[in-house]
């Protein structure tokens with residue numbers, strides 16, 4: 669056991685040193701405990717057509733039901749938050765808040781830098797709108813300042829770092845990473861033969877960012893799958909299902925991606941799955957999943973300044989992908 673731990677830590681350090689300086693054109697901070705790095709996975713084949721530039725033509729915020737909450741400022745900043753104070757992610761000060769939602773037994777920790785773009789209320793509201801079935805895999809949420817909005821996920825802890833005014837699709841994208849890697853080497857949906865084959869059998873992906881690799885494609889497909897559940901099976905205006913039907917079918921094979929398990933209108937969600945960081949208590953039986961009207965086709969001049977993945981998203985992965993993918 670001790671040997672395994674030392675082996676793991678040593679490879680973590682190796683990967684930190686190897687990838688912490690310069691990856692994909694970005695100078696990355698060295699002060700992180702595990703380095704920030706782009707996933708060293710191959711891009712998806714160029715014959716796959718992105719259906720959109722990004723997800724800026726729709727917003728899930730109004731479609732996702734809010735979750736009522738209670739807030740409690742934490743007297744002491746948790747160590748995993750404190751280590752970012754004074755560094756590039758939060759040069760000033762940070763406040764930690766324990767957030768308990770109506771549908772989740774344990775409190776989430778939201779660490780907000782005092783110069784963050786999102787207010788605490790906005791961040792708490794958006795976290796609460798992440799479907800509880802997905803939200804329960806999320807670790808600590810960091811709310812941070814940046815003009816170039818972006819986000820990344822620590823795959824080992826499920827911690828999500830959000831910079832700028834990140835829209836709901838980004839929150840769900842990052843939460844999807846925490847689910848994808850929650851089970852470590854036992855089961856990583858985006859690394860299964862089924863997912864790889866689904867991509868190979870299709871001719872398109874959701875958007876340009878999905879082309880980055882199969883892990884990012886999985887997270888973007890998760891956003892669209894949740895959109896479809898909320899909109900009676902319809903994709904956002906402008907998207908078609910036929911060219912990515914195998915990817916959609918794969919998402920449908922995962923027990924999480926149905927209304928009951930995602931939105932928790934039954935108690936079956938409390939299944940004690942390994943990797944779940946916030947097991948919900950018995951849920952409110954009066955909470956009913958509701959679909960919403962279809963989105964209107966956007967006008968060509970519509971704009972959205974919220975954080976979009978086209979601006980860049982990093983995934984913190986350390987040694988995990990080495991161990992999982994054998995890279």
Ligand SMILES: [Zn+2]
Nearest residue numbers: 884887981983
């Ligand atoms: Zn991502």
